[in-house]
Amino acid sequence: MAHLGPVLGGSVATCSLVVALFFLKFWRRTGDRFFLLFSAAFAVDSASRFLLAAVAVSDTTEPMYYLPRLVTFGLILTAIVQKNTGRGTHDASDPD
Numbered sequence: 001m002a003h004l005g006p007v008l009g010g011s012v013a014t015c016s017l018v019v020a021l022f023f024l025k026f027w028r029r030t031g032d033r034f035f036l037l038f039s040a041a042f043a044v045d046s047a048s049r050f051l052l053a054a055v056a057v058s059d060t061t062e063p064m065y066y067l068p069r070l071v072t073f074g075l076i077l078t079a080i081v082q083k084n085t086g087r088g089t090h091d092a093s094d095p096d
Contacts, residue, residue, distance in 0.1 A: 005053075006053040006054070007053075008053075009049055009050075009052055009053030010049075010050065010053045010054075012049050013046045013047075013049035013050035013053060014046070016042045016043075016045045016046035016049060017042070017043070017046040019042045020039045020040075020041075020042035020043040020045075020046060021039075023035045023036075023038040023039035023042065024036075024039040027039055033079070033082060034079045034080075034082065034083045037075050037076070037078055037079035037082075038075075038076065038079055040075055041071075041072045041073075041075035041076045041079070042072075044068050044071050044072050044075070045068070045069070045072045047068065048065065048068035048069065048072070051065070052065055
């Protein structure tokens with residue numbers, strides 16, 4: 001049971017990477033920056049969760065592992081704000 005935490009952390013990191021690739025596919029298809037920012041957010045989340053699962057965390061370095069989550073949520077917030085203000089698309093066929 002002691003090894004269950006890193007295994008579950010690795011599986012969550014893998015799922016985040018799959019979601020990042022999923023959003024990257026939609027970005028390549030549409031050119032919408034919303035999907036690119038979401039893909040980057042989940043890629044950062046995947047890397048940080050993999051690092052948490054692979055490295056033994058001490059009490060002194062534990063706060064440093066929350067910085068990638070701050071970046072992740074910042075990218076998601078930026079994507080949502082840009083989409084709602086109309087600056088998220090660069091599609092030439094869009095008349096807006």
